[in-house]
Amino acid sequence: MLWAVMPLLASTSLIAIQRMTGLASFFGLLGLIGFVRGYALAEQRPLLGYVWQMAALGAGTLLSIFSKESGALFPVFALIIDFLLRPAVGGGYSGKVALLRRVTLLLPLVFVIFYISPLRMDWFRFDEYRGLTPFDRFMTEQVVLWEYLLRAFLPQSPTAFGPFHDYYPAKPVGLQTITAALGWLLLLGLAFAWRHRYKWFALAVFWFLAGHLIESTSILLELYFEHRNYIAVYGICLFLSVGAFTAKGRLAGVAPYLLGGYIVLLSTVLFAMTVLWGQPGKAAESWNARHPGSARAALHAVFVEMNSDFKGLEESNNEYISRERQAFAMKVLDRTKTACPDCLDVRVQALMYSCSLTPPEDTRARMAEALDVARLGRINVAVVDQLFNLQELIKSNACAPLSYSDLLALIDGMRDSSKMNVQVYGAKIYFVRAIAAQELGDVQEVWASLAAAENIAPEALPVLQYQVYYALELGDVERAAQALARRELLPDVIRQLPEEQISAMREAVATAMKESQP
Structure with a gap:
């Protein structure tokens, strides 16, 4: 119950794309259940029990991997169970089959560690797409993991949880990252040293860190997502629950009620959170206020506002309401850009709204600001989409102060960015540049832009x-x-x-x- 009501895990179900985590967990947990049940059979018939355990775990893991790649970690969870809890689940026997099972379970762990290690990848190679190295990410995640624990187990405001963490910065190697890493090493050391006396504490530590081996180490994914804790925190929930019901002395009678109260508290936060998520406009506004540096939060708030239902409104009022919504959107974007000096997408979106809302001199000033930011700003999918849209505005004369020359200048300002060498960005941006050059009648620039796009993709x-x-x-x-x-x-x-x-x-x-x- 504690695991089920955790607000940190709610995004796994509330964000459609993250439901792959839930599906992968469903299959993986079924495999683990089959694996644990197989201990009873292995006690009587070791070889048959081994075959049953590996078949159940293998099938569950395979289906989990096809749902999400991190499903490859379920054999590691099985290894933790085998290492710490085997006598408790009826697998107290020893012998060659037990050794075979342990070796079989070790192989996936060895593979995962090799996959994320410097032996397979260059940890110090700068990645143009993410803007950091695998080592930078690994050290940043040492801090992120502590933040996950704080968010998971310390009751928070409902607005503390959400989908927008795109502005989370990479942490330089320094006091914060080194202290965080030493903290995890200390916990690992204590868990190993106390594995016999405090096996549930050891399970909580090993389980949590195992759950983050793929998504929170050196693989160059985005730095922060709440759903990554979906299975990882289960071991800690199990530790707290077992502790509450096995407490001794004066705590024995009160600990279960304390746990129950804690669950009620988290359930209340979860309820408030889901009520908020059920009101898209209010949720978007609160996320934008909570994460002023998130370009995604700002653009999401704009998207929700601009796509609000017009049903029941007078036809004659639609244009006025649309302008009011665009004006609101500009305020949101302008508020965000002050907290995000390199958010090019926020500035270009506001620039397009200004075409119909503000005087020409304001639009020209916004274009000048976008040109300044373009040299060092963040290029992402939103920027690419906006360039296509800006091209359409210019083509239809819907943004009189701007011309195709301005669009070319904006794109040329991005040329020094390492993101221009990334396929999903650079090729499309040069494609837009070719369109602008064609509209200006500059044939040589059309071919030069298309050649650059071809070279990238x-x-x-x-x-x-x-x-x-x-x-x-x-x-x-x-x-x-x-x-x-x-x-x-x-x-x-x-x-x-x-x-x-x-x-x-x-x-x-x-x-x-x-x-x-x-």
């Missing part, structure tokens, strides 16, 4: 289509054929492109060649 179909059909439009059949030929020289690339589209381009080039012959 040769498998991007829209880039290839742009190159082929734009070349054919200009009557440059040879250039169109060369664009196709370059992809065909790369087997891994050509296999990723849809055959139907490739055939259509080949046919268009062949037709143009025939028509160009005298």
